Amino acid sequence: MFKNFLQISNTLLGAHFRQHSTIFALSSGQGKCGVAVIRVSGSCTELALKCVTGMSRMPPPRTAILRSIKHPVSQETLDKGLVLWFPAPRSFTGEDCCELHVHGGIAVVNSILDALASVPKLQLAEPGEFTRRAFYNGKLDLTEVEGLADLLQAETEIQRKQAFLQTQGALSKLYNKWKDNLVKSVAHIEAHIDFEETETIEEGVLDEVIVKVEELSKEIQQHLEDGRKGELLRTGVKTVILGEPNAGKSSLFNLLCQRPAAIVTPIEGTTRDILEVTLNIGGYPLVLTDTAGLRSKTDDVIEKEGISRAMQTYKDAELILLVVDSQKYVQWVHCSSSRNVVDYLKHYIKNLGLNNLVCEENQDFDNIFTKNCIVVFNKLDLVKEQLNVEHHCQIIQLSCKHEEGVVNLVDSITNKLKFLCGEPSAEHPSMNQMRHRQHLIKCLEYLNSFLTTSTSDTVLMAEYLRKALRQLGQLVGTITTEKLLDVIFKDFCIGK
Template sequence: MFKNFLLVHKKTLKFFLRTQSTIYALSSGQGKCGVAVIRVSGASTELALQCLTGLSNPKPRTAILRSIKHPSNHEILDKGLILWFPGPHSFTGEDCCEFHVHGGIAVVNSVLNALGSLPDLRLAEPGEFTRRAFHNGKLDLTEVEGLADLLQAETEIQRKQAFLQTQGALSKLYNKWRGSLIKSVAHIEAHIDFEETETIDEGVLEHIVKEIETMRDEIDKHLNDGRKGELLRNGVKTVILGEPNVGKSSLLNLLCKRPAAIVTPVEGTTRDILEVTLNIEGYPLVLADTAGLRTETDDIVEKEGIIRAKRSYECADLVILVIDSEKYYSWLHNHSSGSTTDYLKFYVEKLGLHDLLNYESNDEIFTKECIIVFNKLDLVENSLNLQNSSQINCLSCKSEDGVPDLVNSISNKLKVLCGEPSAEHPSMNQVRHRQHLSNCLKCLNSSLEKSSNDTVLMAESLRKALRHLGYLVGVTTTEQLLDVIFKDFCIGK
């Protein structure tokens, strides 16, 4: 127990010393560039500014052109713009300044070395500027995560979702629930304390129950959003499936506009999973090419490829099912009464993907979101005579006819899967959010079950629910949780 006490206080002391020091780092990108931004934050920032530029009491948030000198020998290192942000009106909440210097590597290193020569200044750790902003109440945890996503965003819709989160779209929602729950806990505790004296208004408990039921329904709706935010943040996992030599690799190359996959007339060319990440009209698509599926093969390598293809299918959010138009035309010739739906069922069963078929519904054929592609259209002389042709894409990978229509179909599917980010209806995008909200929902349901017979236990369940909402925004937190959240931040942010 004494060891645990020492360990806790050692961590507290280490954190205190770390936050008391003044930090600096290159905040712009590495390598040669026109302008580099070096950021400083902490109690000794003004001293550092004075030592390198001679400025004292500079005008806040005003760009000033100054020579930057080494504090030891007063050699001029560069001439650049200086910005001063006195705390608490800064990104970190502390005194901050920025040196906007020429972006050459030697220039940047000389300024960093000059800052490092000053007492009480040290190089910042990854994400330390943002971490200080969090500890000083400038950002909550959801806004911190939004900032991290904004730095990682590769598509326009990802950027939009991340930016809305940095502006508090999620934290406003979670803090609204948290504020409502704090009131409910306060009222029910007052009800418990004053129940015997009857000095509290009648109907308070009934009102609390209605409030909790409303919140429970809102959280449940928020959780059951089809993982839209998570899919947008991580990319929609999409797998191309079909028989050998049906044109899967050719399709992948067409979509990514480069020869990413090897294409030959030989069946079974693709053995392993080949993944590429694409930007489809602002939505992220993680596209996987797979081995051709068939139930019988003596090739041990091909068998492993088929196993991996099915494993990739199981994890996929979207399936692109590729079909040989010639084979469909031949089947239709031999099955005059058969329909396109009949062939799709026959084809999927032939591939061994029985769980992809929805046997319980006549309207929805597939159990997953699926795009059907009839390839090799250039080899078919007559019309394919497709039923439900609006749901089917016909193309030729050889002539590239029909590719724009396929891209449009993929884009429409991505819009359905990911949604459109908005401040009014923000989507959670972290597994951490889902876990805490699910636990909060369990506690709310537990409190409602106890509302009729034990208000003390009901209050305890509400306090647990409140704790989970606190973990979401960072009111209740641990150093381990913060380490996980900040581990992917870059130095200088």
């Protein structure tokens, strides 16, 4: 036990030491670039800036000045660049900070980092340490920190918009509003407990708290029922291409990727394994997966495994691109008594083994699918007659060979992505982390427990509200642990 205590003590002391030390790092991208930004933060920033610039006094705050950057030991001039001084608390971290904007050559950057390392009490920053200090000093809450991490990772325009809104407090404003309302409710019910036997408190206080909690419970419930829009936008919409062998799935995959990512041959069963790529479609992230052709009978062990993997990918997908061979549809129309495309699709899907993809009793095309689905009638170049499916907006006629119908397909996919991910807005922010959802679900459970508890047991009611408040505190970071912070900051880069 004593050994564990020492380990914990050393960890806390180490965290405390780093928090009060002065750190530096390259804050712009790695590699050659026109301009590199080197950031310093901490109580010894002023000393560091004077050591590498030779200035006797600090420049005006937030004003760029041109200075020679020198090594403190050798006094060799390393480069000329812009120097900016950000005294506490008006800086990114809330501490004294400075930035050196220098030429972005690798040798230049390394020489200046070496110069800073020679200054007493300075040490190289760890990944995410600048942002962690901003959190500790109240410049950012946890949701804003997560938004900043997402902003650095954003690959599409809509991802950038959602992340930027989060860094600006779109989510934290909502969650803090709920937290403040709950604080008032806790205070009122505790006052009711303390003074219920006297006449020093107004009547109806408990009833008012119950009404407020009911309103909060409804708001949180509506927030949770968002279809995971923010999470899908953050991670990408899982989209799988399905169809029978040789329907043109890999050709469609390559067409959307704009490169030969998958092998295409006239031989059935060419694709065996799962191929996955992330695409930017209309500003939305699409995680596109090519799969093995689906059929009920095959003696090939490897193809069987490919089909099994395809079925598993289908179960996890949020969007299906169902590829149909137009030639086979035309043959079916000629041979079948029915010319209804819905009947054909049900027949086709049944043969693929995707029985749970359609509602058998529904003949309305727009409502036959149990998942979001776009039907792609491929190989249009091999069909000499009209398919008579133009009136169905979710059917795209395509020729991968001639790239005919690609614009319509991209537009259809974009519309589906808009529906699934929504449009980020400051007025209606969407949660985009599983952590948020878990805290809000627990908070809602405690609120519902409060509402179902007898009003005669006000002590228990108050305890449920305190537990609900703790969940909101953990959500925004007013109540947190180092372990949670380590998880959040693990993907940050050095210099941020």
